[in-house]
Amino acid sequence: MGSRRSPRDRPERPEQPDQAVRDLDPAEGDRGFAPAPGAPSVRDPESLLVGLNPQQREAVLHSGGPLLIVAGAGSGKTRVLTHRIAHLLATRRARAGEILAITFTNKAAAEMRERVEALVGPPAKAMWVSTFHSACVRILRKEAKTLGLRSSFSIYDSADSLKLMTMVARELELDPKRYPPKALISKISALKDELVDPADFARTSGTAAGAGDEFDTVLAQAYDRYQARLRQAHALDFDDLIMTTVHLLQAFPAVAEHYRRRFRHVLVDEYQDTNHAQYMLVRELAGISAPAAPRPDGAGPSGARPDATGTDAAPPDATGTDAVAPGELTVVGDADQSIYAFRGATIRNIVEFEADYPNARTILLEQNYRSTQNILSAANAVISRNTGRKRKRLWTDSGAGPAIVGYVADNEHEEARFIAEEIDRLGDSDGVRPGDVAIFYRANAQSRALEEVLIRVGLPYKVVGGTRFYERREIKDAVAYLRAIANPDDDVNLRRILNVPKRGLGDRSEAMVNAFAERERLSFGAALARVDEVPGLGTRALTGLRAFDAMMNELRALAATGAGPAEVLGAVLDRTGYLAELRASDDPQDAARVENLSELHAVASEFEQSEPDGDLADFLERVSLVADSDQIPSDDDGDGAPKVDQGVVTLMTLHTAKGLEFPVVFLTGLEDGTFPHMRSMADETQLAEERRLAYVGLTRARERLYLSRAAVRTSWGMPNEFPASRFLDDLPEELMDWRRRESSMSVLRSGAGYGSGYGGSSYAGSGGSGQGQKKRPVPPSPDAPKLGSATPRPAGDVPSLAIGDKVTHDAYGLGTVVGVEGAGANSVAKIDFGSDGTKRLLLRYSPVTKL
Numbered sequence: 024m025g026s027r028r029s030p031r032d033r034p035e036r037p038e039q040p041d042q043a044v045r046d047l048d049p050a051e052g053d054r055g056f057a058p059a060p061g062a063p064s065v066r067d068p069e070s071l072l073v074g075l076n077p078q079q080r081e082a083v084l085h086s087g088g089p090l091l092i093v094a095g096a097g098s099g100k101t102r103v104l105t106h107r108i109a110h111l112l113a114t115r116r117a118r119a120g121e122i123l124a125i126t127f128t129n130k131a132a133a134e135m136r137e138r139v140e141a142l143v144g145p146p147a148k149a150m151w152v153s154t155f156h157s158a159c160v161r162i163l164r165k166e167a168k169t170l171g172l173r174s175s176f177s178i179y180d181s182a183d184s185l186k187l188m189t190m191v192a193r194e195l196e197l198d199p200k201r202y203p204p205k206a207l208i209s210k211i212s213a214l215k216d217e218l219v220d221p222a223d224f225a226r227t228s229g230t231a232a233g234a235g236d237e238f239d240t241v242l243a244q245a246y247d248r249y250q251a252r253l254r255q256a257h258a259l260d261f262d263d264l265i266m267t268t269v270h271l272l273q274a275f276p277a278v279a280e281h282y283r284r285r286f287r288h289v290l291v292d293e294y295q296d297t298n299h300a301q302y303m304l305v306r307e308l309a310g311i312s313a314p315a316a317p318r319p320d321g322a323g324p325s326g327a328r329p330d331a332t333g334t335d336a337a338p339p340d341a342t343g344t345d346a347v348a349p350g351e352l353t354v355v356g357d358a359d360q361s362i363y364a365f366r367g368a369t370i371r372n373i374v375e376f377e378a379d380y381p382n383a384r385t386i387l388l389e390q391n392y393r394s395t396q397n398i399l400s401a402a403n404a405v406i407s408r409n410t411g412r413k414r415k416r417l418w419t420d421s422g423a424g425p426a427i428v429g430y431v432a433d434n435e436h437e438e439a440r441f442i443a444e445e446i447d448r449l450g451d452s453d454g455v456r457p458g459d460v461a462i463f464y465r466a467n468a469q470s471r472a473l474e475e476v477l478i479r480v481g482l483p484y485k486v487v488g489g490t491r492f493y494e495r496r497e498i499k500d501a502v503a504y505l506r507a508i509a510n511p512d513d514d515v516n517l518r519r520i521l522n523v524p525k526r527g528l529g530d531r532s533e534a535m536v537n538a539f540a541e542r543e544r545l546s547f548g549a550a551l552a553r554v555d556e557v558p559g560l561g562t563r564a565l566t567g568l569r570a571f572d573a574m575m576n577e578l579r580a581l582a583a584t585g586a587g588p589a590e591v592l593g594a595v596l597d598r599t600g601y602l603a604e605l606r607a608s609d610d611p612q613d614a615a616r617v618e619n620l621s622e623l624h625a626v627a628s629e630f631e632q633s634e635p636d637g638d639l640a641d642f643l644e645r646v647s648l649v650a651d652s653d654q655i656p657s658d659d660d661g662d663g664a665p666k667v668d669q670g671v672v673t674l675m676t677l678h679t680a681k682g683l684e685f686p687v688v689f690l691t692g693l694e695d696g697t698f699p700h701m702r703s704m705a706d707e708t709q710l711a712e713e714r715r716l717a718y719v720g721l722t723r724a725r726e727r728l729y730l731s732r733a734a735v736r737t738s739w740g741m742p743n744e745f746p747a748s749r750f751l752d753d754l755p756e757e758l759m760d761w762r763r764r765e766s767s768m769s770v771l772r773s774g775a776g777y778g779s780g781y782g783g784s785s786y787a788g789s790g791g792s793g794q795g796q797k798k799r800p801v802p803p804s805p806d807a808p809k810l811g812s813a814t815p816r817p818a819g820d821v822p823s824l825a826i827g828d829k830v831t832h833d834a835y836g837l838g839t840v841v842g843v844e845g846a847g848a849n850s851v852a853k854i855d856f857g858s859d860g861t862k863r864l865l866l867r868y869s870p871v872t873k874l
């Protein structure tokens with residue numbers, strides 16, 4: 024089961040548990056937004072059908088059995104949902120309190136509520152429009168007594184869950200190296216997505232009967248103990264919210280009946296991204312019979328858990344014994360936009376909807392109202408490469424629109440510069456406002472280069488669904504180390520990192536050192552140097568504090584010898600074990616943290632190159648300036664209405680972009696290894712999901728679409744050359760307007776970044792047609808290093824070339840040297856590779872052999 028949720032390459036969760044729940048005030052009744060001034064209280068139902076096409080109209084008017092609307096991006100699925108809700112209210116087929124609408128993010132939920140209120144006014148307030156998790160919290164708070172829970176139960180976020188699992192692991196005396204708490208938690212989360220509780224797991228894994236492998240045996244024990252501890256604490260973790268609600272509805276028919284009577288209409292947007300637990304929840308709420316056959320991928324026929332809560336209720340009847348007629352269920356989705364398989368979402372929920380609900384009506388929508396034909400054609404070209412999908416005929420009558428702009432940048436900075444200049448230009452020539460523009464990327468770490476340029480040129484922006492680069496926890500931790508190294512008396516930063524990563528120096532030890540420091544009028548750092556004199560410390564704490572102080576002093580000594588900030592940062596991440604801990608984790612958030620730290624390392628390397636005389640303090644000063652200006656061009660809360668009239672440019676990952684639309688979209692980092700992500704490249708299933716992600720990204724654009732890539736990206740100070748993304752290869756040439764097809768590699772002259780996978784994962788290099796790379800790199804194996812690793816050859820091995828020499832290059836083949844600059848380790852050759860063009864290559868990093 025866990026294997027379906029590959030831990031590799033899982034982007035950050037689209038919505039943090041705490042966020043989902045924070046927005047919710049359980050004590051609050053049905054609270055809505057204020058209606059627009061002058062909004063009609065209830066619309067004339069006919070007016071709600073105006074402008075809809077026949078299929079959309081049919082979907083709005085449908086009544087009776089389950090309704091599935093499957094359609095490509097931008098065909099009005101969400102619009103149909105909102106109009107259907109409004110129409111139900113306007114015709115009085117439903118009261119607002121009878122409606123439960125579920126979407127994927129809080130932002131989408133707020134938008135949907137607003138849209139319905141705009142259509143029907145205040146009566147819409149009593150609707151439940153929320154995410155799966157928020158709806159479950161509301162139900163659970165109300166029904167807590169039935170479950171023997173306090174209605175004020177706590178909700179554990181991922182940090183709390185990890186803390187609890189660490190305690191459990193300690194109690195069970197588990198070896199943290201073999202059974203890292205993070206790995207256990209992530210497996211448990213996957214089990215909960217499948218509605219598998221501890222008893223189920225013990226049974227199905229065979230561990231209850233004393234069989235099962237060692238890991239499963241430990242996992243079963245840890246899971247059981249973890250749940251018991253949660254119960255003791257009157258707490259539920261994020262995944263429990265859904266699993267417990269499903270179990271509640273299954274175990275207590277009277278409760279289920281209550282909600283079925285209440286929610287006569289259940290509507291779900293983005294249905295393709297529901298996982299098994301969410302699927303079951305929808306079915307329980309709508310009161311629709313379970314399919315007879317067990318799900319091959321799931322935990323059992325219905326996942327029914329009579330004893331989920333420690334009570335001894337009678338086993339539920341999976342078909343429902345209540346007298347309530349099934350409610351009306353409407354789900355809308357697009358199998359081509361399923362991008363959460365890594366979290367257990369299964370396309371099967373949509374593909375086999377009709378099989379699960381034999382009386383279901385399916386409506387297809389084929390007209391796209393969002394994008395120009397060029398954008399649609401590009402999206403279709405990319406997605407049509409996926410096998411096993413239903414063909415769709417999406418069309419639009421909005422005209423071809425401008426060509427799709429392609430751009431090959433030398434590196435990530437130049438890519439960012441191009442985007443900023445283009446936004447500026449569009450503003451002057453077409454009146455495009457910053458608020459019309461979105462920039463997408465595959466991984467959070469990519470935002471850094473973009474943010475820096477936007478700050479420099481003064482374009483206001485916000486990062487949606489993520490944290491601005493310098494506010495990310497790992498970046499703050501790393502910078503805190505550097506500050507504490509540069510200034511031993513920087514108490515705030517020193518205390519921030521005293522126990523990061525965990526080294527057994529708890530609050531008590533810190534308080535004792537602090538008390539000593541205050542008494543002796545010392546800084547905290549100076550008190551650490553005299554830790555032997557601090558009264559009351561236990562031996563373990565004393566040893567830990569001494570070791571910490573010694574480590575910090577060594578790092579300070581390194582900085583004092585003139586090591587650059589990149590080297591000091593590398594030493595910090597290495598010596599403290601910070602990086603090793605993140606790398607050992609199979610939590611996707613930790614993989615993203617490693618990428619972010621690599622970005623910080625790149626910042627430090629760039630600083631070293633641009634300011635060869637700068638020291639650590641100078642670097643930190645630069646960082647503070649950027650981090651501070653980071654605050655300026657933002658909207659008030661990152662989510663609400665922008666303060667600036669013109670709006671702000673929106674930056675987000677492709678995952679966050681789902682369901683949204685923008686007049687102008689920049690899709691960046693189209694390189695094999697960046698997008699598709701390096702860790703997805705060796706696996707067909709994961710590649711298919713990356714392709715769906717590309718389809719999501721491309722179809723967000725209404726009028727203008729820009730696709731860019733950087734020939735070279737730097738990680739851990741090592742420039743890596745990336746070939747064009749395979750998704751670019753799929754685009755018909757006639758759709759494209761290539762502003763720049765080939766990297767000039769001018770970057771070589773500045774010495775800022777270059778290289779190829781010489782000795783590393785043999786990337787073929789940049790260039791070629793700009794549209795793509797004829798020679799594909801060998802996809803790195805899944806165990807390849809997590810980050811790119813271009814290894815320079817030793818200086819002595821750099822070939823010495825002269826004009827006229829014949830060479831071979833691993834990717835470009837035979838070539839003739841037409842120019843040489845520099846000598847030794849820094850020599851750059853200009854080589855004519857015939858049809859592949861003329862390349863400037865830094866020989867130290869290039870797989871070139873003299874013939």
Ligand SMILES: Nc1ncnc2c1ncn2[C@@H]1O[C@H](COP(=O)(O)OP(=O)(O)OP(=O)(O)O)[C@@H](O)[C@H]1O
Pocket residue numbers: 074075076079094095096097098099100101102103357360391392393681682683684722
């Ligand atoms: N009949 C229509 N007439 C005019 N505009 C429409 C019509 N139907 C939808 N639209 C517009 O088309 C755009 C896309 O609609 P919507 O967001 O509902 O599509 P979607 O199918 O939910 O897309 P996605 O798959 O990306 O979630 C919106 O701007 C919407 O207002």
Ligand SMILES: [Mg+2]
Pocket residue numbers: 100101102292682
């Ligand atoms: Mg939608």
